[in-house]
Amino acid sequence: DQQVKQNSPSLSVQEGRISILNCDYTNSMFDYFLWYKKYPAEGPTFLISISSIKDKNEDGRFTVFLNKSAKHLSLHIVPSQPGDSAVYFCAAYTDSNYQLIWGAGTKLIIKP
Amino acid sequence: DAGVIQSPRHEVTEMGQEVTLRCKPISGHDYLFWYRQTMMRGLELLIYFNNNVPIDDSGMPEDRFSAKMPNASFSTLKIQPSEPRDSAVYFCASSLGPGGYTFGSGTRLTVV
Numbered sequence: 001d002q003q004v005k006q007n008s009p010s011l012s013v014q015e016g017r018i019s020i021l022n023c024d025y026t027n028s029m030f031d032y033f034l035w036y037k038k039y040p041a042e043g044p045t046f047l048i049s050i051s052s053i054k055d056k057n058e059d060g061r062f063t064v065f066l067n068k069s070a071k072h073l074s075l076h077i078v079p080s081q082p083g084d085s086a087v088y089f090c091a092a093y094t095d096s097n098y099q100l101i102w103g104a105g106t107k108l109i110i111k112p
Numbered sequence: 113d114a115g116v117i118q119s120p121r122h123e124v125t126e127m128g129q130e131v132t133l134r135c136k137p138i139s140g141h142d143y144l145f146w147y148r149q150t151m152m153r154g155l156e157l158l159i160y161f162n163n164n165v166p167i168d169d170s171g172m173p174e175d176r177f178s179a180k181m182p183n184a185s186f187s188t189l190k191i192q193p194s195e196p197r198d199s200a201v202y203f204c205a206s207s208l209g210p211g212g213y214t215f216g217s218g219t220r221l222t223v224v
Binding site: 034041042049099103105 | 157168203214215216218
């Protein structure tokens with residue numbers, strides 16, 4: 001049972017444009033959602049998070065939107081830069097269980 | 113702080129041999145997680161500790177896998193005997209609480 005799903009294995013975006021990465025979930029009890037970025041041969045690094053009581057969180061070029069009714073969240077990167085090329089993981093957890101539930105990841109490729 | 117430190121970075125071993133992966137979490141972090149990443153399954157949580165105590169080991173694939181955390185600054189993941197299907201990248205992560213994990217750079221294990 002995949003509680004967190006990233007249905008796009010890869011995404012290609014032109015440099016300077018907006019990148020939109022999507023994530024769907026099935027467990028309405030999740031309290032927090034996070035996005036991690038992973039470069040080859042490195043561990044994932046934390047990017048941005050959002051609490052389930054919010055619908056938007058912004059940090060520089062990165063904005064995460066949460067639509068609880070649709071059980072959907074998205075990560076917007078504006079403008080996209082070559083260094084943003086990486087695999088992006090969506091993850092979620094509940095306050096009662098510290099185990100992160102991970103999506104399968106989306107490989108973002110920024111074209112010059 | 114040097115971050116989460118894993119050793120070795122790469123390990124190549126013969127089937128049937130014992131393999132020990134090591135992790136030094138960030139000082140002060142009271143949660144430690146062991147993950148495995150494969151192409152087929154993505155990121156899988158194997159086991160996590162809180163204050164050196166194993167909390168959930170349901171992700172450990174079988175009895176050949178064992179993990180210990182003898183103190184707050186050190187953890188090991190042991191595979192005995194190793195098999196080719198254990199080949200993967202193994203990540204250690206630590207955190208102060210839920211969500212904001214810091215990952216190590218991983219150990220790439222190849223069992224031939």
